[in-house]
Amino acid sequence: MSTPAPPRVVVLGGGSAGWITACLLHHQWGERGGSVTVVESPEIGIIGVGEGSTPQLKAFFEHLGIAEADWMPACDATYKLGIRFTGWSERTGCESYFHPFPGPVDLHSEPGFLHNCALRRRGVDVPAHPDDWFLAEALSEGRKSPIPEENFPFGPSYGYHFDAHKLGAFLRDWATKRGVTHRATRVEEVELTPDGDVAALLCDDGERIEGDIFVDCSGFRSLIAQQRLGAPFIPFGENLFNDRAVVMPTAHREPVKPQTDSIAMSGGWRWSIPLTSRVGNGYVYSSKYISDEDAEAELRKAIGMEDQGDARVLQMRVGRVADSWTGNCLAAGLSQGFIEPLEATALHIVIVTALDFARAYESGGFTAQNREEFNWRIAAKYEGIRDYIVAHYRLNQRSDTAYWRDNAANHALSDDLKAMMTAWFTHEDIGRLNAEQHGGNPHYANMSWHCLFAGYGTFPPQAKMQAPPPGLHISDVEQTRAMLAACASNFPDYAPA
Numbered sequence: 001m002s003t004p005a006p007p008r009v010v011v012l013g014g015g016s017a018g019w020i021t022a023c024l025l026h027h028q029w030g031e032r033g034g035s036v037t038v039v040e041s042p043e044i045g046i047i048g049v050g051e052g053s054t055p056q057l058k059a060f061f062e063h064l065g066i067a068e069a070d071w072m073p074a075c076d077a078t079y080k081l082g083i084r085f086t087g088w089s090e091r092t093g094c095e096s097y098f099h100p101f102p103g104p105v106d107l108h109s110e111p112g113f114l115h116n117c118a119l120r121r122r123g124v125d126v127p128a129h130p131d132d133w134f135l136a137e138a139l140s141e142g143r144k145s146p147i148p149e150e151n152f153p154f155g156p157s158y159g160y161h162f163d164a165h166k167l168g169a170f171l172r173d174w175a176t177k178r179g180v181t182h183r184a185t186r187v188e189e190v191e192l193t194p195d196g197d198v199a200a201l202l203c204d205d206g207e208r209i210e211g212d213i214f215v216d217c218s219g220f221r222s223l224i225a226q227q228r229l230g231a232p233f234i235p236f237g238e239n240l241f242n243d244r245a246v247v248m249p250t251a252h253r254e255p256v257k258p259q260t261d262s263i264a265m266s267g268g269w270r271w272s273i274p275l276t277s278r279v280g281n282g283y284v285y286s287s288k289y290i291s292d293e294d295a296e297a298e299l300r301k302a303i304g305m306e307d308q309g310d311a312r313v314l315q316m317r318v319g320r321v322a323d324s325w326t327g328n329c330l331a332a333g334l335s336q337g338f339i340e341p342l343e344a345t346a347l348h349i350v351i352v353t354a355l356d357f358a359r360a361y362e363s364g365g366f367t368a369q370n371r372e373e374f375n376w377r378i379a380a381k382y383e384g385i386r387d388y389i390v391a392h393y394r395l396n397q398r399s400d401t402a403y404w405r406d407n408a409a410n411h412a413l414s415d416d417l418k419a420m421m422t423a424w425f426t427h428e429d430i431g432r433l434n435a436e437q438h439g440g441n442p443h444y445a446n447m448s449w450h451c452l453f454a455g456y457g458t459f460p461p462q463a464k465m466q467a468p469p470p471g472l473h474i475s476d477v478e479q480t481r482a483m484l485a486a487c488a489s490n491f492p493d494y495a496p497a
């Protein structure tokens with residue numbers, strides 16, 4: 001099949017998803033005669049949250065050739081080496097653990113961690129807490145930059161924290177300077193062709209915007225994909241209880257660590273995200289277990305803002321569209337789906353969606369096979385991320401509120417997740433099982449699953465642990481910590497704010 005002509009792309013929505021997609025598709029087709037138009041309504045505005053990323057955002061900027069020195073200061077951005085989970089387990093010694101982004105140094109330490117986890121799962125009393133085995137944790141605790149000195153070419157992968165409004169504005173300026181058209185107007189109607197494809201967007205100022213491909217980045221409204229084309233929505237509510245968030249910023253009170261903090265609360269969890277200019281805070285909760293007022297009060301108390309500052313409550317629609325690509329419409333961002341922000345994966349999926357779509361389109365345009373394969377891959381990505389996030393709730397080791405008890409008793413789990421849990425408890429190789437799941441393309445690595453299980457202390461109770469028998473090989477945690485400390489000394493201090 002011949003490569004289709006570069007298309008005229010119309011993106012509805014100027015939030016992070018809209019501008020990320022516009023930049024990527026312009027990069028793909030702009031120089032070959034394609035065009036990208038972004039239509040957004042300033043009066044509707046953007047959701048304005050979403051301040052944490054995975055390393056995929058780094059790959060995005062590198063793909064576009066945008067240097068950190070250009071975008072990070074403009075977006076109040078800081079580095080992120082991983083997420084520290086605090087209070088998700090009541091087990092002694094498991095009050096908190098770090099989920100790191102991996103790097104080449106971890107290739108030396110990870111096998112030791114996996115080995116000790118395997119022993120501990122069998123009741124052998126050996127050290128297997130994730131914090132002891134990964135460079136990113138050592139760097140974050142030491143308030144180090146993820147970028148090593150020149151003599152040490154083994155930096156870990158990393159993501160960022162950023163101001164969502166400023167990121168959108170930066171990308172808008174970058175894109176429009178390179179030829180992306182920006183229309184500030186409200187779309188009133190979506191005109192269809194007799195075949196049911198999208199023909200044009202009809203705007204309240206009378207403009208009719210035609211295109212070949214329409215990308216729906218209209219946020220939770222999902223104006224084209226769900227409202228006009230009727231794309232079915234698959235809710236994740238029975239797996240993931242949280243449906244609200246209350247957010248409010250605070251000033252910096254202590255030096256920045258390059259990490260997101262994810263702290264368990266009575267009816268959910270709260271994030272603490274350090275930007276250069278402020279700290280972003282948000283409590284993600286289930287309205288079935290706590291009211292908006294009580295959640296706001298609990299957040300205010302936790303961050304020391306009882307009597308000051310404005311809080312904003314957001315509703316979250318958790319799930320995904322059955323098919324991200326319908327006819328000539330691609331859904332991306334909140335219009336496509338949302339899992340919940342625990343692992344900060346939303347923009348990651350936006351980037352993957354746009355890049356994969358461009359590849360699929362190039363390989364033959366609007367064929368049913370292209371669409372089906374693409375939709376299958378994106379659906380598998382959502383399910384893979386969802387399962388890992390659901391595992392945080394299902395495996396929680398708290399008993400203080402009905403929210404945590406009900407999560408721990410939740411049996412509405414996918415078969416893949418059930419298989420992972422069974423494998424862990426029956427001492428099977430979860431790495432091999434993980435590699436086979438989600439079409440052989442699991443989103444989370446074996447290391448991440450081990451950090452989750454081990455970080456919660458999902459091992460036999462301490463009273464049942466046996467001392468290691470003589471001669472048993474045990475990975476040396478002290479030696480590993482010393483190796484990581486030596487590596488960490490090659491990284492400069494990090495003090496962005």
Ligand SMILES: Cc1cc2nc3c(=O)[nH]c(=O)nc-3n(C[C@H](O)[C@H](O)[C@H](O)COP(=O)(O)OP(=O)(O)OC[C@H]3O[C@@H](n4cnc5c(N)ncnc54)[C@H](O)[C@@H]3O)c2cc1C
Pocket residue numbers: 012013014015016017018039040041042043044045046047048049050051052053164185186187188217218219220221223245282314315316332333334335341344345346347348
């Ligand atoms: C509580 C919370 C925390 C989150 N945390 C993270 C995180 O840490 N990391 C992460 O990656 N993601 C996170 N997300 C998700 C993230 O916020 C979104 O993925 C991201 O902001 C992209 O949103 P969007 O562009 O899809 O939608 P929006 O920002 O809502 O943008 C929608 C756009 O569509 C336009 N629009 C809508 N209707 C019309 C119309 N009729 N005419 C014209 N324009 C229209 C609006 O004007 C706006 O420009 C979080 C989300 C929530 C709710």
